[in-house]
Amino acid sequence: MKVILIEPFPGRYFGGRGEFEIDAPNLFALVRALDAIGPGFAEAAGEDAAIAVDGVMRADWSASLEGAQEVLIVPRIAGG
Amino acid sequence: MNAPEPKGKFRVVGTRPVRPDGIDKVTGKAIYGPDFVTAGMIQGAILRSPHAHARIRSIDTSKAEALPGVKAVVTSADFPGQSAKIIAAGETSSSLQNIAATCMANGKVLYIGHAVAAVAATTKAIAEAALKLIVVDYEVLPHVIEVEEALAEGAPILHEGMITKGLDPAPDRPSNASMVFTLAGGDVDAALAASAVTVSGHYRTAPVHQGYIEPHACVASWNADGQGQLWISSQGHFDLRNQTASVLHMPSSDLRTYPLEIGGGFGGKTGIYLEPVAMLLSRKAGRPVRLTMSREDVFNASGPAPGIVADITIGASEDGTLTALKLEFWNQAGAFPGSTIHSGVMTALGAYRLPAYFARGWDVVSNFAGTKAYRAPGAPQVAFVVESCLDDIARKLGIDALDLRLKNAARPGDPGPTRVPHGAIGYVECLEAAKAHPHWSAPLGPNQGRGVAGAFWGNYGGQSTAAVALAADGSVQVTTGSPDIGGSRASMAIMAAETLGVPYESVRVTIADTGSIGYSMVTGGSRVTFATGKAVIGAAQKVIATLVERAASLFGVEPGQVEWRDGAAHCLDGERAGESLSISAIAGKAGQFSGPIVAELAVNPLDYLPAFAVHICDTEVDPETGNVSIIRYTTVQDVGTAIHPDYVEGQMQGGAVQGIGWALNEAYVFDGNGRMENPGFLDYRMPVASDLPMIDTVMVEVPNPAHPYGVKGVGEAPIVPPLAAVANAVARATGLPMRQLPLSPDRVWAAIQAAK
Amino acid sequence: MSKIAVSTTVNGDPAEFLCDAGESLLDALRGSLGLTGSKEGCGSGDCGACTVMLNGQMVCSCLVLAVEAEGKSIATIEGVAEGSVLHPVQRQFLEHGALQCGFCTPGFIVAAKALLEVNPDPDETEIRYWLAGNLCRCTGYDKIVRAVSAAAAELRQERSAA
Structure with a gap:
């Protein structure tokens, strides 16, 4: 499964790298795998990330990723 | 315009009934932040910095403490130490250190109006007199306001050791730029060079304020056993409770927080300013304490929206098809990092098809109040730049x-x-x-x-909790944790009435305190009618499922043979086919079933x-x-x-x-x-x-x-x-x-x- | 410093309170008299949220000293409805959705009622200029102007029927 991260995450945790190929059963496992590459990412993701699976924003990180092609991790945006 | 206009498939949705909280608000009965009074309450006042940037050498509060009538004095020394831990602050997040420093300066003042000490006394006049007796020894430092000054060589640094995040390679020296956010795609310079027309411009806007008419206010009561109560007008009493409890190192559930009516917010009431100060004063005084801001305090010490400096170039072909957009902007973030550069970048890129783009925002701190969300935070400034530049393209091409x-x-x-x-x-x-x-x-x-x-604005969804409860007479109580800032009680009642098939007037909506329902995020991000609405509708559907089950028992059929329609259960099959049971007929029999009909639903929708x-x-x-x-x-x-x-x-x-x-x-x-x-x-x-x-x-x-x-x-x-x-x-x-x-x-x- | 005793009339009823010499009428109304319907948005007479009638004159109560109320007659938002019967201005604010947060609403209603007492048939421009001392940050004024216009029509109808 293709994992794409949008700034600030690549710069802050992955030495600028923004694309990975990782398979994981759900988003918790995926974020743990990313945290092993970029320590600190998991905590930041929990506070600041929004995650889309195949183009749809996903709230529940425990839901299965079976069949997913692309996971996009972007910063959460403020509203007023 | 109150005439119902049912349109097509909906019965109540799309009509314009009078809001349920209307009469209280046209007769002066509604209780807003500065209106609330509780038994034994005393008055607080805050001493604010007269300097835009200064180190605090010492604060002497002894004379103030000795003034008769003074019950408590608080400075940053009374705040627990803060970690750099990031916590949710409204819809964004911020470090606990900066959240605490927004409430009370710690070591340095970063803007005129920055809180440095607070007093609680038996009257407001005594509290204000006591402020004059507090001696603060300042070492005044040079200050910066405009982005260009803040980024100039040799500029005074607000936050020592702050290295710009988001640049590769990372800078080796501290600066006032806290962060850079960039989104890029395609070869923007080549695309611009190949464009039939390009237009560039340099743009600037000033910081502005949300301008809600109600100044910030709160009442706090913190008992010796650690349990406290807060009465606040805010866009989200759950989030403000969480921020306050985090700053004070107390369990959130020890701080029961009551929502008062809110007199406007527009993003500016998603964070804390007075609350932990009032709490600390209350614990020292042993009395509930009210703190309020004056209008001048609101301008100087709440959270305006950032100004912006921007350079843009847009390219297009002869027929007006856009070829590329290149934008760099600098947000004038105020005293603390974390202004709205992400949404600014999104705003530049979300409305048009762009084969090549580069959009970069800089978050630059300077010596005025830290900026906060303001209605579509970060978007209006960037839309001003992009949409002005597009107009130049249209004129140049005669389109x-x-x-x-x-x-x-x-x-x-x-x-x-x-x-x-x-x-x-x-x-x-x-x-x-x-x-x-x-x-x-x-x-x-x-x-x-x-x-x-x-x-455009992206909007948001997120976490909300709602409960729907039926009284024995079939009337409906909807409870949420989403402050009503512009009529959302009415929209919740409409959606519940539509779902249940009952009249709008039989649904009443309560905004409950943090001890009475589960968490809901702030009223912000244009999320309440969407996300809290989903929770209300879902809870109402659960109530219908119970009503149908119970009706089936009463009809002596299976639930599948009962249809819920127009606020009543209709028996579709069996001896009693064609009969119906009203909502009150079913709700009134709760004593013969497993109890009252209540459903609560927590949601976290992101399909906004x-x-x-x-x-x-x-x-x-x-x-x-x-x-x-x-x-x-x-x-x-x-x-x-x-x-x-x-x-x-x-x-x-x-x-x-x-x-x-x-x-x-x-x-x-x-x-x-x-x-x-x-x-x-x-x-x-x-x-x-x-x-x-x-x-x-x-x-x-x-x-x-x-x-x-x-x-x-x-x-x-x-x-x-x-x-x-x-x-x-x-x-x-x-x-x-x-x-x-x-x-x-x-x-x-x-x-x-x-x-x- | 000793307090000053003030005897006045509020919404037709006798009222007495003690105040400091420098206290504003708004603070006395909201504090001693417990009438928190009048709001403080600015304390400098710029927002109109504290609008009350003082001997029939529309004033910002934050700019009036409490002691000035001695012997005078004050009308506040709390006295606009007659018992539980809303004034047409109040009713039309609700019918038109002319409030969002509602914080400025008491000031607007007191001011609009005062307008309709001196000008029963104001046009849009007259309404807008009369209400120019009242700030609303939520509505953009459109629905407020329409509500006042509708209330004027309702009052004219009432009068011609009477």
Whole structure:
């Protein structure tokens, strides 16, 4: 499964790298795998990330990723 | 306009009933933040910094403490130590250190008005007299206000050791730039070089304030056993409780927080300022303590919206197809990092198809109050830049301004700014409705100009909890944790009534305190009608399931043989086929079933959709004075489905007028000492009734398929287009570019003179 | 410093309170008299949220000293409805959705009622200029102007029927 991260995450945790190929059963496992590459990412993701699976924003990180092609991790945006 | 207008498939949705909290609010009975009183309450007051940037050498509070009537004095020494831990603050997040320092300066003051000490006393007069007895020894430091000053070589650094995040390689020296955010795709320089036309511009806006009429206020009571109570007017009493409890190192459940009516927020009441201070005063005094801000405090020490400095270039082919957009902007973030650069970048990239793009935002701190969310935070400033530049392209190519936007507008399925594809968006529908509106083709008089601008706001969903409970008589109690800032009790009641099939008037809505229902995020991000609405509808559906089950028992059939319709259970089969049981007939028998009929639902929906808007503005410019009058204004917006059209129109009109104020008059003006020169409503000139025409509204309804009634958020999008719509109108009236806001008479007059 | 005793009339009823010499009428109304319907948005007479009638004159109560109320007659938002019967201005604000947060609403209603007492048939411009001393940040004024206009029509009808 293709994992794409949008700034600030690549710069802050992955030495600028923004694309990975990782398979994981759900988003918790995926974020743990990313945290092993970029320590600190998991905590930041929990506070600041929004995650889309195949183009749809996903709230529940425990839901299965079976069949997913692309996971996009972007910063959460403020509203007023 | 109260006449019901049932439209098609809905019975209550789309009608305009009187809001349930209406009478209290037109008779003066409603209790807002500064109105609340509790037994034994005493008054607090805050000492604020007279310097824009200074180190605090020492604070001597002994004389203040000795003043008769003084019950408590608090400084940063009374705050627990803070970690750099990041916690949710409204819809963004911030470090606990900065959240605490926003409430009370720790070691350094970063802006005029920064809190340095607080007193609680038996009267406000005594508390204020005590403030004068506090001696603060300051070492005054040089300060910076504008972005260019803050980034200049040798500029004083606000936050020692702050290294800009988001640059590769990372800078080796601290600066006032906290963060850079960039989104890029394609080869933007090559695409611009190959474009038939390009237009560039340098733009600037000033910090502005949300301008809610109710100043911040709270009452706190903190007992010796660690349990406390807070009464606040805020956009989210759960989030403000969590922030306060985190700063004070107390369990959230020890701090029961009660929502009072809120007198406007627009993003500015999503964070804490007074609350932990009032809590600490209360614990020392052993009494409940009220703290309030004056209007001057609100301007100096709450959270305005950032100013912006921006450079943009847009390229297009001869037929007006956009080829590339290159934007770099610098947010004037105020004293603390974390302004709205992400949403600024999104705003630049989400509305049009762009084969190549580069958008970069800088978060730059300087010595005025830390900025906070303001209605579509970060978007209006960037939309001003992009939509003004697009107008230049349209003029250069001789293309109608709406046709240029229609040609390039994002459509459903197009990649959004972060590559997440757009869902069922309605930008094209809005642009077409604007083009078809008589306003677009109406004749103009001398010195008049017509401007148009489009834009969008992403909206949000997120966590909400709602409960629906039936009384024995079948009347309905809806409970949420989402403060009602503009009529959301009415929209919750409408959606519950629609779902249950009961009259609007039989549903009553309570905004419950943190001890009475589960968590809900702030009222912000245009999320309440969408997300809390989903929780209400879902809880109502659970109630219906129970009603159907119980009706089936009463009919002696299976639940599948009972249909819920028009507020009653209808038996479809068996001996009693054709009979029905009303909601009250079923609810009244709760004693013969497993108990009362109640359902609670917690949700976290993220299938929200952005709102697109197009505004048309006619201005008349007085060439003698430079004064700009708004003579006609039309707002068009994709609202998904309007649950209560009066309050949707109200959002569109109110947002447009805030944007008009931003475009024409509003700005923080600083003197050479970093002091805001206009911290009052006389000189910080917000629009008044006589400044304005009626604001026409066109609600385009492209429903969100992920919401049972098609809701999209509506509150924020209306403030995104007006800055550019007004500026484009003035530019067309004068034939001159208008790239710095506000377009105050002196600035417009100077531009006219310079061109002569 | 000793307090000053003030005897006045509030919404037709006798009222007495003690105040400091420098206390504003708004603070006395909201504090001693417990009438928190009048709001403080600015404390400098710029927002109109504290609008009350003082001997029939529309004033910002934040700019009036409490001691000035001695022997005078004050009308506040709390006295606009007659018992539980809303004034047409109040009713039309609700019918038109002319409030969002509602914080400025008491001031607008007192001011609009005062307008309709001196000008039963104001046009849009007259309404807008009369209300120019009242700030609303939520509505953009459109629905407020329409509500006042509708209330004027309702009052004219009542008068002609009477």
